[in-house]
Amino acid sequence: MKVDKTLIASVALHVLVIGWGLVSFSARSLEAPPPESMPVDIISADQLSKVTAGSKTGEKDKPKPLVEKVAEAKPVDDTAGKITEKPEVKTEAAPEPPPKPVEKPVEKKPDPPKPVAKHEPKDEPKPVEKKPDPPKVDPIAEALKKEEAKKPKPKHQAKAAPPKPPEPKRERVFDESKIAALLDKRDPTRHAATGETLNSTSSLGAPRGTAATLSQSELDALRARLTKLWNVQAGTEHPEELIVDIRIRLTPDKRLAAPPEIVSRGSSPRYRAAADAAMRAVLQAQPYDMLRPATYDQWKDMIVTFDPRQMFNG
């Protein structure tokens, strides 16, 4: 029996010790709070540019209607009236915008303070910014007009502008986007209508979206072409003296509209040789097939910098 007691005592002690150990160890165990899960999607640069781009078929998810000015709610009659206005605008792309902007700034000035107090900051700053802008517009516009008067460019613009108005028509006829556009008709009318709050975010993409800007893949393709054609001298010393900026102007058919123009400065024989090499690359890269017609505005006039520094570090 005695043996049993000691055994029991031993067992009891072990249990105590182990139990204490469990408790104490578990108390010491590292706390690893579960990290907040973060959904991650891996997308390519191209996809990114598509995501950030507005699209004709874009969703109209936005909670707030597109509103350019704050005003009192008005009856349905007005929207009906505007629906009739819309189609006209679409067909006559260029002429109509002028009157509206002029009216808006005038009207906005009294209103904005209220929305600022009521609603989200993101939307508000924009309207606030709009007010100061109108005065700026005039000098710029004048300066630009002068410039345009001097330069022969208007031809290009004239050429560029006409082809685009017809495009929307075609799309309405053929594309799925046409359906979307038809369905959308009521939404845009709401946008044009006044609402309780200012919301400059359009339903067709972020206001600063990069819809028709050069995609990364386009730029990469262009860069890859130039990289392949840019012949660089082996063992170049002091590459920092050989950075060349070239301005290239392209025609819509992706060829040079004018001889490339060296816009950086340099007079040493080494610089001249570097400029020649850059010039050869730009000339040989024709035609620039990797560029999309949709982004012509972005690539018809570019400055390409040939910078050899990274290649000769150390």
Add this chain to the structure above:
Amino acid sequence: MPLMSSFPSAISLTRRRALIGGAGVAAGLLLPSLARAQTRLQVTEGNVAPLPIAIPNFVPGTPSDGEVSNGVAQVITNNLKRSGLFAPIDQAAFIEKITNIDSAPQFANWKSINAQALVTGRMTRQGDGRLKAEFRLWDVASGQQLTGQQYFTSPEYWRRIAHIISDQIYERLTGEKGYFDSRVVFVDESGPAQRRVKRLALMDQDGANVRYLTRGSDLVLTPRFSPSTQEITYMEFGQGDPRVYLFNIETGQREIVGNFPGMSFSPRFSPDGQRIIMSLQQGGNSNLFVMDLRSKSTTRLTDTPAIDTSPSYSPDAARICFESDRGGKPQIYIMPAGGGAAQRISFGEGSYSTPVWSPRGDYIAFTKQGGGQFAIGIMKPDGSGERILTSGFHNEGPTFAPNGRVVMFFRDPGGGGGPSLFTVDISGRNELKVPTPGYASDPAWSPLLS
């Protein structure tokens, strides 16, 4: 704003931005023209490759000029190819045969064989017996003439004309000074290893036109070219102590530089060619002295109980680099040209010797010994940027091309053979053997002849 929402073309978007910004209509239409120039692209990687260049045979001005016309094109082709910066295109690939250099070539024919540059030229024997050489360098992509020259010379100097034209092409396309119209003095070695005959020899930088300056009865070492004149200084073991000699290539005259007790060795010219700096033996040590060749006055530059040797001036003649074992092992030091405190610049493992300052001033080339290897390397004058260009059983005696882009040295593979000359770009690329009639060592590059 129906217009805005109707169609998100590039124009309407930019307009919207302009309108949202409160811009007026005119600005809305015109702003894109401002934004247009702002598309910028950065290209930071290029194709590091030799430039493809087409060098068709020059057009003979008269039927008897065919041989020299072809020869000039071949010399130019060889020069540019050896520089490592050009890839002359095989003449067999040419589509167009140049028959008249006074009219522009059909550039499409040269574009299609990927030529970036095209050289056309003509050699014509004149009525007075002289040879007229004309050439044009064309940019194939733009169709522009980059440069064009004509020269007159005696017919026997046609190779020099070819070198001068090579330099013109090299300079225009790389922006760096050329080095083809230059010569190399070296020690020609012949005979069995036991009784090796060493003669001073002179050749064009491409290995042509070898001629011998000494007969080989006495041992000659370390010839050095004057940076500004057609003179050579070298060390010769005559009957007594080794002496420093001065040799005029034009006249063939030879004289002893100074009359010092003991050994004088490892001479080198000052950049203006008016002084010779060298080592004089003093007991078991040697110190640096400089001698003015006109006044014959001698100035001591160092006074140490160590072996100071292999001095070389910076191109502005303000400083001297030299080798000294004052710190234990031979290392490279720099001091003012008039003497004074010396600063050690080599700190790598092993020992450093035979420093030579680039004519461009940006590097000092040296022989580095360590780990059973002899290497040729360069470093900046402040000791930074050490770069080993080649390494092996035995490499020694670097000398810079006149433009500082290429280093020549000699290599002895060991075994039963003898040394030969090699060139390597200061980037460490494009190592090439220089053709010589026999074994060769101790090369020294001349300045440009013209």
